[in-house]
Amino acid sequence: MEFRYLGNSGLKISEVSYGNWVTHGSQVEADAAKLCVNAALDAGITTFDTADTYANTAAEVILGDALEGQRRESLEIFTKVYFPTGPKGPNDTGLSRKHITESINGSLKRLKTDYVDLYQCHRYDYETPLEETMQAFADIVRQGKALYIGVSEWTADQLRAGHKLATELGFQLISNQPQYSMIYRVIEGEVVPTSKELGISQVVFSPIGQGVLTGKYKPGEPPPAGSRATDPNGGSNFIQRLLADDLLERIQNLLPIAADEGLSPAQLAVAWVLQNDNVATAITGGSKPEQVKDNAAAAGKKLSAETLARIDEALGDAVERDPQRTYETSPKTRLV
Template sequence: MQYNNLGKSGLKVSQLSYGAWVSFGNQVDVKEAKVLLQCCRDHGINFFDNAEVYASGRAEEIMGQAIWEMGWKRSELVISTKIFWGGMGPNDKGLSRKHIVEGVKASLKRLDMEYLDVVYCHRADPSTPIEETVRAMNFVIEKGWALYWGTSEWSAQQITEAWGIALRLDLIGPVVEQPEYNLLSRQKVESEYSPLYNNYGIGLTTWSPLASGVLTGKYSKDNVPANSRFALENYKNLANRSLVDDTLLKVEKLKPIALELGVSLAQLSIAWCASNPNVSSVITGASKEAQIVENMKAIEVIPKLTPSVLEKIEAAVQTKPKLI
């Protein structure tokens, strides 16, 4: 496993990481989580991602209990969570100082940890001034509840504004953004965020490298495996949006490229994301140990992504965005 700096910070994160979205609390309990997390560690993963909204907080509880029961050394782990959707009350969501402070403390309690390595603002909050959010995230860091802060699915303009405020007030700016990034979703990472990498040293921890499983090739319009994500009731709408003819055709065109390299389509897709130099870590998800083992082999595929192979991939998906 390779370890990259998280943006321009000194924090080292594994090139591939593991996220609790969907699986923990929905498909996986503490006993199963211990097996999955140990498999991740055995493959060199040190970075584990969560959020207060995942399974309404249960995902954090499961991850925290599993880590505690396994007796892992905290300093060897990089643990992140995301704050925005904490409950139904008017102050239980968003990025106000009140919810950031209360949300982080609640996450720490669920995880049974003294601090988080990274706390993300899970979305931008149009009802809260960005200055209030920047000041609140710095308060969290000053209290020692988190070491770094970042954003998730913010626009380049919002991240730029946050950094402008941080520089003006001599505060800490966001070191990382967590956007969706895969062969079917590229606009933000490859175009919109381009100025941020040099201007602020922003790193990326990207999610959904397999486009919620579409890029594994296991789905067709008429075939949704019973134990898959799209079979879950909460994800039926996402399935309807994802399993469209144009997308499935792109997937079919990618299959011969993976076959020629002797790798799975999932490994090819994850390796492609990880090969982007602006990506510090690719967050993978899995509900089964075999899926983790399969995903980790993507590390071995990265050197195979020669210019000619990348050209074939571009020709297959035709999703390269125009630079802004």
């Protein structure tokens, strides 16, 4: 495993991390989830990402149980706040001081830890003053409940405004968690250049495109039994837009490139995002220990300029690059 600094900080994290977005508490039962976490630890992964909203808090509980007994100082545990949790009342969502304060306390209890290494705004909250949100995060850092603060799917302008307030309030905003993969590159035009200027790293999710970049989904064929696309509790709604035959045909062209590199298709996809020097870690999932191990093996792999060009040629105009997509990810009103 290789390690990278997270933003302009002294914190190092594993460049392949383990996240439990659509698995723990939904697609994968607790015993299987623990096996996946153990496989991640065995592969040298020290960084674990979750959120209070995943499986309506159940994912945090399962991750806390799975990591219990590990040396806390040797782990980096990330979680997030914003989306509805609990009974999903009017204050059970968003980035108000009330919701942030209550959410961090609940997350720490579920994760069985006194602090998280990184606490993240899961989206931008258009209904709460940014000053209120950042002041609440400043207080959480001073209380020792979070060491660093990050965000997720913020635009370049939002990152700039948040970073300015964080600096004025005396804490570090060091990361952004966007979707990023070979087929989804919307952060490259605006978010990455701004982040480099501000000392913010990308903690990217879906580097394998919800599993589509493994090549297991074939054009003109039904999804494989047991895959995410067939599991209503495993994020099938997220993957449907990626199952168009024209995209799947292009992805099949990546398979010989992976073979030439001595990598599995999943490893090629993870290695690709790690070629971006603004990426601190690629969050990978997996419902089976062997998938976790395979993903982790992408750490440290270097792709030549020739290989990167072959990938671009194979995917062509199927790549999504519109920066507007980042703006569209944050709801403009609270989800209740």
